[in-house]
Amino acid sequence: MTTSMILPQVVNGICWGMILGLIALGLNIIFGMLNVINFAHGAFYALSAYLAFSLVNYLHIPGVSTFWGSLIIVPIIIGVFGIFIEKVLVRPLLSEKHEYQLLLTFAVLLILQEGIAIVWGTVARPFNCPISLIGIVDLKFMVYPIYRLFVLALTGIIFAALWYFLNKTNFGSILRGGIEDGDMMRCLGINITLVRNLTFGLGIALVGVGAVLSAPITGSLNPQMGMTYLITCFVIISLGGLGSFKGAIIGGILIGVLKSVMIFIEPKASELSMFILMACVLTLRPRGLFGKR
Numbered sequence: 151m152t153t154s155m156i157l158p159q160v161v162n163g164i165c166w167g168m169i170l171g172l173i174a175l176g177l178n179i180i181f182g183m184l185n186v187i188n189f190a191h192g193a194f195y196a197l198s199a200y201l202a203f204s205l206v207n208y209l210h211i212p213g214v215s216t217f218w219g220s221l222i223i224v225p226i227i228i229g230v231f232g233i234f235i236e237k238v239l240v241r242p243l244l245s246e247k248h249e250y251q252l253l254l255t256f257a258v259l260l261i262l263q264e265g266i267a268i269v270w271g272t273v274a275r276p277f278n279c280p281i282s283l284i285g286i287v288d289l290k291f292m293v294y295p296i297y298r299l300f301v302l303a304l305t306g307i308i309f310a311a312l313w314y315f316l317n318k319t320n321f322g323s324i325l326r327g328g329i330e331d332g333d334m335m336r337c338l339g340i341n342i343t344l345v346r347n348l349t350f351g352l353g354i355a356l357v358g359v360g361a362v363l364s365a366p367i368t369g370s371l372n373p374q375m376g377m378t379y380l381i382t383c384f385v386i387i388s389l390g391g392l393g394s395f396k397g398a399i400i401g402g403i404l405i406g407v408l409k410s411v412m413i414f415i416e417p418k419a420s421e422l423s424m425f426i427l428m429a430c431v432l433t434l435r436p437r438g439l440f441g442k443r
Contacts, residue, residue: 158292159414160407165298167406168305168399169364173379174386175312175398176356182393183325183349186240187248189255192380193262194354198228198361199371200270203277217280217366225358232354236347244346259376267373279366301363308359309399316395325349385428391441400439 177191202220209215214223235258243250283297316322324340336342365371386405390397405424412420431439 156411156414158294159410161292161294162298163407163410164403165302165406166364166367166410167403168302168309169360169367169402170379170382170386170406171399171402172305172308172363173357173360174383174390174402175309175395176353176360177383178353178387178390178393178395178398179356180350180353181387184236184240184244184346185248186244186251186255188353189252189380190235190258190262191255191357191383192376192378193259193266194228194232194357194376195361195379196266196371196373196376197262198224198358199277199365199375200266200275201227201358202362202365203270203275203371206277217362221359221362224362225355228358229351229355233347233351235354236350240350241343241347259380263373263376270371270373272373274370274372276370277365277368283366297366301367304363313395321345321348382424385424387438389428389431389438391438394438394440397438397440 173191173195177188180186180188180191202217202224205211205215205220205223206217207215211219213219239254239258240251243254279297283300285296286293287296287299316326324345327340368375382405386401387394387398389404390399390401404427408423408427409420412423435441
């Protein structure tokens, strides 16, 4: 095994890990603000991918029914849907035991998953790479698909924007304060209910972005695809630490690189490897690499 053989796999893993980190970050933001582990996260991912598929292939709206249009429209739609779900279903149970919240989000997962199967069917649907990003580029040390380079650049920009938003803006300060002590923020006159509602929508919108970006890489959609991503996201946030911004990113990259390299070395062990890594990390650091609780 040479460097020229393994390097593309590492870069592939970083690319895929950035997408996984983006999806896991949405799950972590929701947990950090609402203290709710959203089992429906994977179903929102699948729904986002199918919405993008329909927008590109069926609606034929000029200037909108493209990959670029879906990259903007789908996160907005799914984020607004998340705001609705939080207000109608999640919010009434925030004061109840965690078991009820878990059961609720698991029920939403099943409902959305079956709804996707009813609307779009159970047959896998193809999702093609946008024509403008088809091809490869010579990086001197290797050739690499243009689309994956685009994903690396865009996810990097999104992470930087989110970091700035959370650390340098008033709403970001309120959000971080709400995570630390929601009651204190309420005493200061902050509408924590609204902040939680918008935070849930933001977390779901990040899933929408990740779904649209990953669809051309996976190449096909199926109604059960969300469950696979849900499990992977739980591994990532357990590895990186619950509620940690950088934990979701670094955890996603670690899992992405590990699985990509293992697929090259021993495909049958690729899924098992991430659970082994998680077990090793949690044995040494029960809160994850960057977790505080």
